[in-house]
Amino acid sequence: MDEKPDWEFDRRDICMLKELAKEPQLSSRRLAERLAENHDIDVSHVTVSESVREMRERGVFRDAILVNEAYFNFSLLEFTFDPTHFAEHWHDAMTYIRDDERTLFYCLSNGTYQWKSIMLFTTREGESRWIHEFYKRHGEVVDGIRSSSLHNVIKFRTDPELFDHL
DSSP states (O other), X not given: OOOOXXXXXXXXXXXXXXXXXXXXXXXXXHHHHHHHHHHOOOOOHHHHHHHHHHHHHTXXXXXOOOOOGGGSEXXXXXXXXXXXXXXXXXXXXXXXXXXXXXXXXXXXXXXXXXXXXXXXXXXHHHHXXXXXXXXXXXXXXXXXXXXXXXXXXXXXXXXXXXXXXX
16 A cells, blocks of 8 residues: 655645646646646746656656546445455455456445445446456455445546645
8 A cells, every 4th residue: 555645735736736636638838827827826837847747756646547437337346254264365355356457446444344446347247247256256255245336426526626625
C-alpha cells in the first residue's frame, strides 16, 4: 500500500489540481492561462508542466482512464472470509481480485473485516461467471460474496472544490 505523499501544498498547487479536476486534459500552456484568468496566478507553462509532473511522480494524484459508465455494468462485490484457511490463502485471493482487468477500485474495510471491489462487467451473466470462477479458485478462504448492482451511476468524478480541504 502506498504511503501518503510528502507534499506541502501551496495555493498554486491547489488551483492547478482544481483546474485539472474540471478538465483533466488541459495542456500546461492552457492551464497556465487558466491560473492567470481564474486565480490571478502568473506562472509560465514550463513551471506548470514541471509542477504537474512532480506532483504526479510523487503520488499527489493519480491518472486514470475511466470508461463511460454506459458501456459496463458496475458491481460492488463484498468478500467475507472463512478464517480456517485465511492465513494460507488470503494473498492469492487478494491478488486475483486486485489484478483482474474488471477491477476498477479495490479496498479493505473495517468493522466486519471485508474486501470490497467495484468491478465492471459487460453482462450480468459475465458477473455470475466471474463469481463462480472465483469460488472455484479461492473458495477455501471465502465465507461469502455479496454482489450489488450499481446502476444509474449519477456522479463519477472528483469535484474541484474538494481540493480546498488540503
